Amino acid sequence: MRAQAHTLEAVAASIVILASVVFALQVTAVTPLSASTASQHIENQQQASAAGVLDAARENGALDAAVRYWDETNGTFHGTAGAGYTTDPEVNRTALGRMLLDTFEARGVAFNVYFAYPTDTGTLVRERFIYRGEPSDNAATATTTVALYDDDPLYDANETTTNVTVNGSSTYDALIPPESSTGLYNAVRVEVVVWRM
């Protein structure tokens, strides 16, 4: 009987070893989206790319045009009922949207753009400019700040300046309200959130 007992013992020991391996695999859920140096690296790259797009947009004027791409008559961004641009043709309306699409779309990276401004109580209000969906947990954010002056002109649908200034507009305060009366209208924080689709 002792030999048969050894056989059972060996099988039992094997089961214990296998069970511990299975347990170890289950408690450490390693999936392609798990945090690792590699995914951290990708987030860094996306963040740096988004910051680069913002720098480039500031340089070529696309950032100003986006912040002041305002339909004075309807009180919305040009060609939208509100709540920002979602589809490709809508995003392509502005130079900033085109730059983001050129940079990120081919790589399978989605992006949102928000305009945020501080209120009197110090809280930050975010308005959607481009909204392509809910960012994932691994999203990266790049921000830059644009100063709006009272006499900065609004842009028309073709991104050329109009005669209406941000302070003279009767509807622009629906997007960004004036913060001071000293010539500086408000400071707008442009946030770009990017994530892998």
Next chain:
Amino acid sequence: MIDERGQTTIDFAIGTSVFLVTVAFVVAFVPGLFQPFADGPQQELAGVDRVADTIVYDLLDDGDGGSTPDRRCTIALFNDTTTDTGCNFDDSDPLAEQVGLSTGHHANVTVVGGDPDGGTPNPACSDGTRIEVSDTDDCTSGFALDAGEPLPSGGASVIGRRVAHVDGTTVTVVVRMW
């Protein structure tokens, strides 16, 4: 009594081999679980970020600290001549030396633009004075903006990307290290 003892030696052999096979399986299987994380160019992962930042924000900087490289310095970095241009790098040095890599690390830089059709990015080209993104997959005139060692055909490399605005064009600077 003899009948009750059964086939002692064979039972024992089966038991032992079942156990040994399991142990051998676990020993062979577990290292494979960690291999994707242990292998690969881990050092380059950290290095490529620094190299990309160095190129865009230091070597090619036009003085404002943003990702808006100086057109003249960008052309000087990627052209084949070695005339000194007063930029933040010594034009006669190879790229690895310009970005401060030690021996054993290799780097390659390519400047590409977005393809409006959404395909693979087209190279950025220069005729020596201007920089523009090619409409096709290669440069019809002038030279392509790339520098460093040619990519090895096999083996892993790490990619870092920076978006920059140079000479009125938005380009992506792609840095590869291995």
